[in-house]
Amino acid sequence: MTLVNIIFVTLVFSTTVTKAEVLSGTVKEFDFEVEIQNSALKTQVQQIFDITTEINSKMDDVKGCTCSRYHDGVFHVANGRYTYNFEEAKQACIDRGATIATPAQLQAAWEVGLDACLAGWLSDGSVRYPIRMPRQGCGINTNPGIRSWGYKPKDQKVADVYCFKR
Known part of the structure; x- marks a missing residue:
């Protein structure tokens, strides 16, 4: 197994563990180190891990939103699947320092890339x-x-x- 394969497996395993934590609430931690002899490669790998840590930290700051679906101030909030009535939906946005989005705000977010089958x-x-x-399952035709x-x-x-926050 090459070093690239080991790193890939490590990243895939890490993602799997993260998803398992969310789904079950319990995961055993695994600690291991990989020694990299090539200093240039070692620097690149460290940069990848540093950036990943920074991204994860920033995503933790935005609780309850689908962060990958944040566009032009509009973001999606769920508590399970389709569990809000209108008043609860408004409150969910307020709880995040936002307001419920208008149709025009959703349209503007769509125009800059928002795509959510939600x-x-x-x-x-x-x-x-x-x-x-x-x-498939979301307007295929x-x-x-x-x-x-x-x-x-x-x-x-x-x-x-859908909430809106500037």
Whole structure:
């Protein structure tokens, strides 16, 4: 096994452990070291680990959002899958120092790359989701755009929420 393969396996294993922690809440820790003789490669590997640590730290700062889906101030918040009514959705945004996004804000976020097959409440009481790349289970036979489930009864727990924070 080459060093690159070992690093890849280590990163994949690390990702698997992280996902397992989230799902089960319990994971055994594994400590091991790999000695790298080539100083240039050693420096590059250290930079990768430093950047990974910095990214993980910044992602921890944004609790409850789908960080990879943060665009133009708009981000998706869920507590399970489709568990908020309208008032709970607004409160979830307030709890994160944000407001519930408007349809125009979701549209602007979609225009700069937001793609989420996740329906969320918006400020006008509608439930929508932005799709840039239609795919199986998410608008496969339609054009990209903002999908709408319409206006749902505000007391029903039918969606997640899109929040906005500048």
